[in-house]
Amino acid sequence: MLLISCPFCGPRDESEFSYGGEAHIARPSDPDALSDAEWADYLFMRTNPKGWHYERWYHAHGCRRWFNAMRHTVTHEIRATYKMGEPAPALEP
Amino acid sequence: MKPRYSIFSLARNALNYHEDWQQVWRSPDPKPEYEVVIVGGGGHGLATAYYLAKEHGITNVAVLEKGWLGGGNTGRNTTIVRSNYLWDESAAIYEHSLKLWEGLSQELNFNVMFSQRGVMNLAHNQHELRELHRRVNAIRLNGIDSEVLDAEQVKAYCPILNTSPTARYPVLGASLQRRGGTARHDAVAWGYARAADARGVDIIQNCEVTGFRISNGRVQGVETTRGAIGAKKVACVTAGHSSVMAALAGFRLPIESHPLQALVSEPVKPILDCVVMSPAVHVYVSQSDKGELVLGAGIDHYNSYAQRGSPIIIENQLNALTELFPIFGRLRMLRQWGGIVDVCPDASPIIGKTPVEGLYFNCGWGTGGFKATPGSGWVFAYTIAQDRPHPLNAPFGLERFVSGYLVDEHGAAGVAH
Numbered sequence: 001m002l003l004i005s006c007p008f009c010g011p012r013d014e015s016e017f018s019y020g021g022e023a024h025i026a027r028p029s030d031p032d033a034l035s036d037a038e039w040a041d042y043l044f045m046r047t048n049p050k051g052w053h054y055e056r057w058y059h060a061h062g063c064r065r066w067f068n069a070m071r072h073t074v075t076h077e078i079r080a081t082y083k084m085g086e087p088a089p090a091l092e093p
Numbered sequence: 094m095k096p097r098y099s100i101f102s103l104a105r106n107a108l109n110y111h112e113d114w115q116q117v118w119r120s121p122d123p124k125p126e127y128e129v130v131i132v133g134g135g136g137h138g139l140a141t142a143y144y145l146a147k148e149h150g151i152t153n154v155a156v157l158e159k160g161w162l163g164g165g166n167t168g169r170n171t172t173i174v175r176s177n178y179l180w181d182e183s184a185a186i187y188e189h190s191l192k193l194w195e196g197l198s199q200e201l202n203f204n205v206m207f208s209q210r211g212v213m214n215l216a217h218n219q220h221e222l223r224e225l226h227r228r229v230n231a232i233r234l235n236g237i238d239s240e241v242l243d244a245e246q247v248k249a250y251c252p253i254l255n256t257s258p259t260a261r262y263p264v265l266g267a268s269l270q271r272r273g274g275t276a277r278h279d280a281v282a283w284g285y286a287r288a289a290d291a292r293g294v295d296i297i298q299n300c301e302v303t304g305f306r307i308s309n310g311r312v313q314g315v316e317t318t319r320g321a322i323g324a325k326k327v328a329c330v331t332a333g334h335s336s337v338m339a340a341l342a343g344f345r346l347p348i349e350s351h352p353l354q355a356l357v358s359e360p361v362k363p364i365l366d367c368v369v370m371s372p373a374v375h376v377y378v379s380q381s382d383k384g385e386l387v388l389g390a391g392i393d394h395y396n397s398y399a400q401r402g403s404p405i406i407i408e409n410q411l412n413a414l415t416e417l418f419p420i421f422g423r424l425r426m427l428r429q430w431g432g433i434v435d436v437c438p439d440a441s442p443i444i445g446k447t448p449v450e451g452l453y454f455n456c457g458w459g460t461g462g463f464k465a466t467p468g469s470g471w472v473f474a475y476t477i478a479q480d481r482p483h484p485l486n487a488p489f490g491l492e493r494f495v496s497g498y499l500v501d502e503h504g505a506a507g508v509a510h
């Protein structure tokens with residue numbers, strides 16, 4: 001079970017959260033100008049790394065706010081959680 | 094040619110105290126170059142090698158496996174085989190696979206213990222029941238056996254199931270595919286390995302691919318922990334690591350990797366003679382020939398490569414199990430494990446060409462790849478040999494994410510694999 005530190009509420013059990021997938025995927029500012037391949041890249045393609053992953057979580061049974069986390073996909077260690085809009089922590093501090 | 098397995102060879106070897114059984118496959122050193130290198134020695138990869146040799150006469154093939162054969166998802170699934178999919182594209186490829194299953198033990202001369210004991214999908218509310226009728230009708234229009242059972246017929250088919258109308262989630266009906274069932278997953282890998290090896294395929298275990306040799310947009314071979322191996326064509330069948338392999342080749346896939354957990358109970362005498370699946374309370378369960386209940390449910394929702402998940406997922410599926418089968422309430426669970434499943438946005442696989450010339454990917458089977466093992470290998474072998482997809486896997490190319498022609502089995506079928 002993961003212990004996830006919500007930036008608003010503090011450490012809570014994983015069962016309170018929903019997962020939101022890869023973070024920091026910016027919606028294209030001018031979708032009309034995109035080719036189908038560029039649109040597919042935005043919509044479907046994912047980095048899916050084996051290692052550190054920047055990802056979104058939603059505190060569904062808590063403050064009901066979204067935030068980001070930096071979590072390792074092999075050890076499941078959570079290095080940092082941070083609010084939406086804040087810069088992603090560096091990979092190697 | 095290997096001696097065939099038969100009742101006579103069993104008797105003959107019994108007289109020799111079973112000391113003279115032939116090795117099932119060779120373990121050769123890798124050659125400097127092959128016509129086709131298959132990355133991944135699971136069921137799908139070994140089936141691909143077998144059909145390349147058998148259907149297309151390409152025997153200068155190596156299967157590279159980083160661990161041991163069938164040690165990944167092939168040995169971690171819950172062994173359910175069925176073809177009751179909603180969409181025509183899925184129905185065609187899974188039904189092709191089911192037909193191959195039906196003759197597989199004979200063809201491979203290896204008992205894969207394919208048992209067509211029937212797969213029943215339960216409906217617990219009116220909406221599900223309507224969807225289930227629609228799905229059964231669509232499946233029958235594709236010529237695949239499927240039928241609807243009402244609650245009484247469900248009770249008759251599986252008497253230990255709790256069909257009480259006062260249950261928290263009462264069973265209103267079910268769909269049944271009588272040709273569905275289970276198979277022994279290890280035997281599938283071993284059977285294909287033995288048959289492929291007999292046709293000259295080199296099976297190389299403990300050989301991890303660490304990179305692709307690519308020049309001018311064309312694959313030239315692979316880098317491995319046992320040195321570089323040249324290849325005219327490279328086929329990647331590495332469920333659980335597809336995105337990692339794609340990154341080595343320089344492109345991305347529409348895949349997220351998740352843990353899928355399963356568990357088995359202590360062995361008991363025969364009590365459950367069919368497969369029961371419930372998408373709503375979410376568990377699927379069958380009984381193995383050893384007597385263990387084999388059960389699984391949904392994925393852990395976060396990305397992971399760890400082959401383990403959170404206990405809450407186990408708790409949920411055991412809640413579902415005891416809701417459906419109160420009789421199992423005192424049963425103890427023996428083992429629990431996780432496998433990494435590569436899930437596509439539309440819950441359908443990717444089988445075909447990639448941006449790199451001569452490099453083919455077969456991945457993204459998500460939670461339901463085992464049932465497709467023979468069909469997947471069959472179409473993938475065709476794709477590699479002909480350098481174009483077979484009509485059965487043409488709808489499952491990577492390009493569908495650009496065209497938007499998705500085969501949406503997530504939402505449409507609402508299936509628990």
